[in-house]
Amino acid sequence: MQRLIGRRQALAAGALGVGMLAAAAPGRAIGREDVAAPGFQPERGARLRVLRPAKYIDPDEAIFNANTRRFTETTGIEVRVDYVNWPDMPVQLAVGFNTGQGADVAIGFGADPHLYADKLLEVTDLAEYLGAKYGGWYELAEVYGKRRGSRTWLGLPMGGTTGPLVYRRSWIREAGFEHIPNDLGDFLRLCQGLKRIGHPCGFALSHAPGDAPGYANWLLWTHGAALTDEAGRVTLDTPEVLRALDYARAMQETMIAGTMAWNGASNNRAYIAGEIGATQNGVSVYFSLKTSGDAAQLAIAADTEHAEMPHGAASKAPETALTLNAMVPRHTRFPQAAKEYLRFMMEAEQYDPWLTGCLGYWSQPLKAYAESAVWASDPKILTYRGAMDTPFYEGYRGPINAAAGAVAENWVVVDMFARVVTGEQRPADSARAAQRAAQRWYRS
Structure with a gap:
């Protein structure tokens, strides 16, 4: 255009x-x-x-x-x-x-x-x-x-x-929660509850720009894991990453079908259609609902809230922008x-x-x-408001350089999680494959 x-x-x-x-x-x-x-x-x-x-x-x-x-x-x-x-x-x-x-x-x-x-x-x-x-x-x-x-x-x-949690307040309550829990175990139980009442969550591990890296990085950072250490050494083959992969597999079981094929607008459409009760997203979903002029969508906007994704092991909201x-x-x-x-x-x-x-x-x-x-x-x-007031970034914890950009552009971290949640590889095998893939960029 x-x-x-x-x-x-x-x-x-x-x-x-x-x-x-x-x-x-x-x-x-x-x-x-x-x-x-x-x-x-x-x-x-x-x-x-x-x-x-x-x-x-x-x-x-x-x-x-x-x-x-x-x-x-x-x-x-x-x-x-x-x-x-x-x-x-x-x-x-x-x-x-x-x-x-x-x-x-x-x-x-x-x-x-x-x-x-x-x-x-x-x-x-x-x-x-x-x-x-x-x-x-x-x-x-x-x-x-x-x-x-x-x-x-x-x-x-x-x-x-940034991509905080966008959710339907009434459905969260119906699932047994008054607010979004900060503990990862409680958050998993919330997502299980949403599926039980017929309003599952949905998070992308496809090649959806923004959405999929946001979710994959959240999985890493909440478990105390990172792409690299401060010196730029790749750290994907670690116990923390394995725990993140196990958690991702459990989370996938709570989700609506089809998230592995989502594009950048798929979760917006699913949320607006009432197919999901929670997702990660920018303000675009709420903006669309609030300005639609349609009574049904305005009702969804009134029921919509935003919250930081659970912190897990992180001291601050594990989200970047x-x-x-x-x-x-x-x-x-x-x-x-x-x-x-x-x-x-x-x-x-x-x-x-x-x-x-x-x-x-x-x-x-x-x-x-x-x-x-x-x-x-x-x-x-x-x-x-504080989207850019964060220590987290693509390539965290190491230097922002061409290698960090290349790893992001080639979906190395996203694909590591995708292979596990689809059953293509076991967590240990996928982590080792991602470690090798990332190291090729950092050594070139």
């Missing part, structure tokens, strides 16, 4: 984008006014192409486009935004970086800047300015944005969507214009309406935006 947003179109903003932008206007100032902007000077004749993941909720794209039009109005720089389906993003990025003919601003996911570190321009000046103005960066933003052990920023995190991470490729002819575009999009006048209009689907990487009015607009979305 493509959008060419130029000067002639700037005054003809779509009704949806303008309406959502106006509705989401910030109620008060966010950020410090005494921080001087970096002063990027866009190149004469600059035109920008922006590549980013497609929307999951309509306001994401509508407000992003409206903000882009505003940038064109302000600077005279035409911008084309190409929206790409999430599963296709890795290929699109690889083609662009390897041919040197891709977008001027490439917005990928979390570890992507570390996969293409030698093909990127630093954005340290921009990141330090934004951090100074907007209260500093959350831990996950720094992990994904910075080269490990340095002050150098390779990427500019723009927001993250699928993070939009903007990059400026070395091949761009307009690096100053690209940085100015990103600065503009992250300023409160643009960013807060986007954050608010998405109802928390994307959570802020900069701490000052935690005071955005969106987080007071509906108590049911508060669980999403």
